[in-house]
Amino acid sequence: SPPPQPPGAPPPPLDSDDDTVPDGEEGTGFDTDSDGIPNHLDADSTVATTLEQLRSAIARALEQSRDMDIFLPPASYFRLGGEQLTLDCGCDSSDTAGRFNTRLNFYECGTAVHVRLRSSGVGATLDGERLSRLFEVANGCRLSLHHINLIRGQTVGNGGAIRALQSGGIALHSSSVLNSSAQLGGGLYIQGTARSLFHAGSSTDGRNSRSLRSSDILSWRHTNVTLDDSRIAGCTAATAGGAALLSDLSVGNSVLFSASELADNVAPAGSALYLLGAALGEVYEGAHIRNTAIVRNIGPTNATIVVANAELEWLCRPGSFAPVSGAITGDIISPDCRPCASGYYGGSSPSLATEQCLGPCVEGHYCEAGTAEPAPCPAGTRMPQLGAGSRGACIPCSPGEYEPEGGALACLPCELGYYNPVAGRTFCEPCPPGGYCPTGGTIWVACPAGTYNEQDGRSSPAACRQCPPGTFSEDCGAVSVTTCAPCPANSFSAEAGSASCDVCTPPLASGNGSSACDICSQGFYAADAALPANPPPSPPPPPACDLACHDSTCRKLWAAGLQCADTLDLCGQACSACCRSADDPASLAPMQRAAQRLVAEGDAAAR
Numbered sequence: 001s002p003p004p005q006p007p008g009a010p011p012p013p014l015d016s017d018d019d020t021v022p023d024g025e026e027g028t029g030f031d032t033d034s035d036g037i038p039n040h041l042d043a044d045s046t047v048a049t050t051l052e053q054l055r056s057a058i059a060r061a062l063e064q065s066r067d068m069d070i071f072l073p074p075a076s077y078f079r080l081g082g083e084q085l086t087l088d089c090g091c092d093s094s095d096t097a098g099r100f101n102t103r104l105n106f107y108e109c110g111t112a113v114h115v116r117l118r119s120s121g122v123g124a125t126l127d128g129e130r131l132s133r134l135f136e137v138a139n140g141c142r143l144s145l146h147h148i149n150l151i152r153g154q155t156v157g158n159g160g161a162i163r164a165l166q167s168g169g170i171a172l173h174s175s176s177v178l179n180s181s182a183q184l185g186g187g188l189y190i191q192g193t194a195r196s197l198f199h200a201g202s203s204t205d206g207r208n209s210r211s212l213r214s215s216d217i218l219s220w221r222h223t224n225v226t227l228d229d230s231r232i233a234g235c236t237a238a239t240a241g242g243a244a245l246l247s248d249l250s251v252g253n254s255v256l257f258s259a260s261e262l263a264d265n266v267a268p269a270g271s272a273l274y275l276l277g278a279a280l281g282e283v284y285e286g287a288h289i290r291n292t293a294i295v296r297n298i299g300p301t302n303a304t305i306v307v308a309n310a311e312l313e314w315l316c317r318p319g320s321f322a323p324v325s326g327a328i329t330g331d332i333i334s335p336d337c338r339p340c341a342s343g344y345y346g347g348s349s350p351s352l353a354t355e356q357c358l359g360p361c362v363e364g365h366y367c368e369a370g371t372a373e374p375a376p377c378p379a380g381t382r383m384p385q386l387g388a389g390s391r392g393a394c395i396p397c398s399p400g401e402y403e404p405e406g407g408a409l410a411c412l413p414c415e416l417g418y419y420n421p422v423a424g425r426t427f428c429e430p431c432p433p434g435g436y437c438p439t440g441g442t443i444w445v446a447c448p449a450g451t452y453n454e455q456d457g458r459s460s461p462a463a464c465r466q467c468p469p470g471t472f473s474e475d476c477g478a479v480s481v482t483t484c485a486p487c488p489a490n491s492f493s494a495e496a497g498s499a500s501c502d503v504c505t506p507p508l509a510s511g512n513g514s515s516a517c518d519i520c521s522q523g524f525y526a527a528d529a530a531l532p533a534n535p536p537p538s539p540p541p542p543p544a545c546d547l548a549c550h551d552s553t554c555r556k557l558w559a560a561g562l563q564c565a566d567t568l569d570l571c572g573q574a575c576s577a578c579c580r581s582a583d584d585p586a587s588l589a590p591m592q593r594a595a596q597r598l599v600a601e602g603d604a605a606a607r
Contacts, residue, residue: 072124159189186235318372339370342389376407396424414441466497486513
């Protein structure tokens with residue numbers, strides 16, 4: 001069956017001059033009739049419906065040094081019977097027709113035949129029956145599989161399904177490699193560039209280079225590996241590279257895994273992939289992984305991928321990364337990859353190697369795990385440092401400060417006449433009437449008792465106006481002059497801004513709203529300070545004629561026969577209350593006689 005699509009969007013198109021795509025891979029489709037047989041075949045195309053026809057077509061391509069498209073009908077099944085299919089484009093020392101590569105400036109040896117096995121629909125299946133690997137490709141030959149399923153390849157050597165030794169390239173398009181096993185590279189074993197220098201006239205083993213009559217030559221094979229919309233699953237390597245082992249990769253080699261899956265493979269090291277750069281004193285950087293799932297692969301060290309003397313290049317979403325070298329553990333699914341650590345961000349870069357990604361989150365912002373672009377701290381907060389990992393790390397503005405927009409390194413102080421009593425505010429409030437806000441903007445200070453402020457936005461004690469003399473105000477934070485009440489009678493306030501009135505003491509008194517106490521006018525007196533200063537006259541005492549009700553003054557007056565109607569005794573009582581006027585003889589005579597007798601008794605005692 002065709003391999004399932006791995007998660008992720010299809011990869012972006014590659015430029016035509018991108019050397020990660022082997023030459024000649026322009027497309028994989030062609031017109032077929034209702035039976036899936038091509039409508040048109042040219043001299044470089046053929047159909048193979050049996051294993052013998054397939055082997056014959058490959059042999060003919062090698063003999064004729066001709067690229068060949070071999071079509072296998074959909075759902076066809078080929079059992080290899082213990083004998084692998086071999087593509088070897090080597091040459092011997094007698095072949096002096098060396099090919100000079102002008103782009104890389106060296107001689108190539110061999111014919112570099114490209115064989116394409118094609119099918120469609122569910123594809124064709126090649127079964128190794130656990131008796132042999134399925135393909136060996138060597139010395140510049142290239143093999144491309146389109147809708148081909150390779151199953152049950154097995155060898156005690158390397159490469160359970162395919163072994164490629166200095167080949168021109170291996171490409172799998174919409175194909176699969178399943179349930180294969182080997183010592184190294186359970187599914188694929190691909191050995192890349194081999195470089196050696198020979199002198200003119202020297203002999204060789206006839207496989208990897210040839211002798212030329214000219215000066216020194218360099219033998220260099222270019223191996224391109226492509227896995228596109230394909231799957232390697234259920235493969236096992238006894239030593240390393242459960243799905244694939246790629247070694248001796250260097251300049252001129254390219255590796256591209258795109259929209260594919262490496263799953264459920266097993267190996268002690270690199271349970272999915274083992275990749276080795278050639279020991280040429282440089283790090284190989286030509287391996288690219290895009291939109292590919294590497295999951296559920298098993299090994300004792302959990303090293304899913306091992307990369308030595310090389311670096312991978314992943315296509316990851318912004319805000320994520322994937323390790324590029326060393327022992328890489330666990331599952332990785334491109335483009336999701338692994339999130340950048342909290343406190344770090346990834347920007348728009350599609351290929352980052354560590355959880356620190358592009359670097360620490362910038363000041364005034366925070367970066368949660370998987371952040372592509374730093375998020376500004378919200379209004380009312382600040383972040384003066386690098387590396388904030390969450391919104392909660394943003395520091396609220398202190399009382400007396402504010403921040404209206406967000407993304408700030410520092411908060412702004414409240415302006416004069418404004419204040420903010422709490423943390424985390426986006427604005428400062430105007431100081432309300434009844435007080436003022438001093439420098440710093442953290443508190444509102446109420447005007448003291450005896451003062452008031454009718455306006456907002458004030459910043460100094462001078463804003464508090466004093467109640468005028470003769471008034472007082474007991475309240476703090478008064479907002480109007482109407483709070484200044486007049487002092488009550490018999491009290492006063494001499495100074496402006498009084499919180500209370502002082503009490504007048506006899507013989508001084510005052511009226512309402514006084515700023516001082518005064519002496520009583522003639523005929524008035526200062527009563528109890530708690531009483532009004534000018535009380536109404538007391539009612540006259542009831543009439544009484546008993547002389548005992550008055551002191552000696554009244555009695556002496558009456559004894560002298562004087563009129564005393566308007567005379568007061570020392571107690572301030574009218575003497576007329578106890579006597580009659582001179583025109584009332586009936587009452588006057590007895591009283592006079594009594595008074596005279598008392599006077600005489602007094603005089604006698606004196607003598």
